[in-house]
Amino acid sequence: MAEPVRVRRLTDQEGQRLQQIVRRGSASSVRYRRAMMLLASAGGNRVPVIAQLVQADEDTVRDVIHRFNEIGLACLDPRWAGGRPRLLSPDEEDFVAATATTRPAKLGQPFTRCCRTREP
Numbered sequence: 001m002a003e004p005v006r007v008r009r010l011t012d013q014e015g016q017r018l019q020q021i022v023r024r025g026s027a028s029s030v031r032y033r034r035a036m037m038l039l040a041s042a043g044g045n046r047v048p049v050i051a052q053l054v055q056a057d058e059d060t061v062r063d064v065i066h067r068f069n070e071i072g073l074a075c076l077d078p079r080w081a082g083g084r085p086r087l088l089s090p091d092e093e094d095f096v097a098a099t100a101t102t103r104p105a106k107l108g109q110p111f112t113r114c115c116r117t118r119e120p
Contacts, residue, residue: 005062007041031076
């Protein structure tokens with residue numbers, strides 16, 4: 001059976017910083033939950049218990065713990081990617097917005113809403 005995932009031994013500064021984040025609760029919800037995960041793991045709790053405590057997936061808890069063991073407190077700030085690239089250019093977006101807010105009669109259309117018929 002694999003070794004349970006746990007955080008490495010916290011330094012005094014790391015422990016104080018994590019406790020500060022959890023006690024104040026004013027940090028972003030992501031930082032708060034990740035700090036809770038790390039403190040719970042440092043306290044000897046196992047991944048399933050931590051996941052239930054912070055209402056997260058067990059894999060997410062493991063990822064945060066592994067990331068902390070690699071880079072320290074920097075793991076509290078998510079490094080999310082930018083997502084899917086934009087499909088419309090700013091000019092195309094302006095055109096769509098202008099068309100959507102223009103009355104159909106001005107565009108030479110005889111209707112005010114879509115009039116497609118449904119097929120069974």
